Amino acid sequence: MKRIGLFVCWCGSNIGGVIDVPRVVQEAGNFPGVVYKTDYKYMCSEPGQDMIVQAIKEHKLDRVVVASCSPRLHEPTFRKAIARAGLNPYMFEMANIREQCSWVHPDDKETATQKAITLVKRALSKVSLVEPLYESYIPVTKRALVIGGGIAGMQVALDIADSGHEVILVEREPTIGGKMAMLDKTFPTLDCSA
Incomplete structure (x- = not known):
């Protein structure tokens, strides 16, 4: 059975000022396979990353979803944290609820929240299907x-x-x-x- 951890970031007021973060955690956290769910003000910070590492170890998580800002900005950060916990860094999915929800619906909290729940559920669905990947190197003849x-x-x-x-x-x-x-x-x- 898959053991998924869900971590939702407030990104200060960037996400938390528009999206009802506890509701996203509650509703999306009921997705099949989610055994641990939480939120934190700044998930990309050292304490936030340590929270992810600790939860992976304590709850024997084998997959992780982080709902926060742009994957372009922090996907490597979270992959490294997951690897520090001993989990394959590709057993991870990220939902961009800052740029795709709170920033595009700043005056409509309900729409932003519903969209965030949908994006997080999509990420949970996707991560439930991933398989471990491994880096390899191929020698190149110059x-x-x-x-x-x-x-x-x-x-x-x-x-x-x-x-x-x-x-x-x-x-x-x-x-x-x-x-x-x-x-x-x-x-x-x-x-x-x-």
């Missing part, structure tokens, strides 16, 4: 294959070689130069093109 020995091919081969990488230049004709080799002189210097 060698380039350039197909075509025309002007562009020769220039890119020279640029890559100048940056210290091996280059293999392949041309189907017996000589390089492409269309340039067909010209007698080049503009503006009238130098020989061959």
Whole structure:
């Protein structure tokens, strides 16, 4: 059985000044699999992160949802906190209730709250389906294959070689130069093109 933890942030008055945070925790927290739910003024702060770490350990959580601000801003913060607790950092989902609810409905507390509940339930549904991911690294051979020995091919081969990488230049004709080799002189210097 999945054991999901729900953490809803007030973000000071950014979220809490518009959204009824305790109601979001109560209504969304009844979602199947949620075994722990809470709210905190600043979930991204050190005490907020420590609260998440402690709850994962105490309640044996295997998935986490944080409803707060933009994932672009704090998703790495929460993934690191989850990893500190020994949980795979990809067993996590974030609901952006600041930008998508309180900031777009600042004068309509009921609409903002209902939308926040919906977004949090969506995040809970999604996190219930996630599977652990693991980082892997693939070795890269720093060698380039350039197909075509025309002007562009020769220039890119020279640029890559100048940056210290091996280059293999392949041309189907017996000589390089492409269309340039067909010209007698080049503009503006009238130098020989061959």
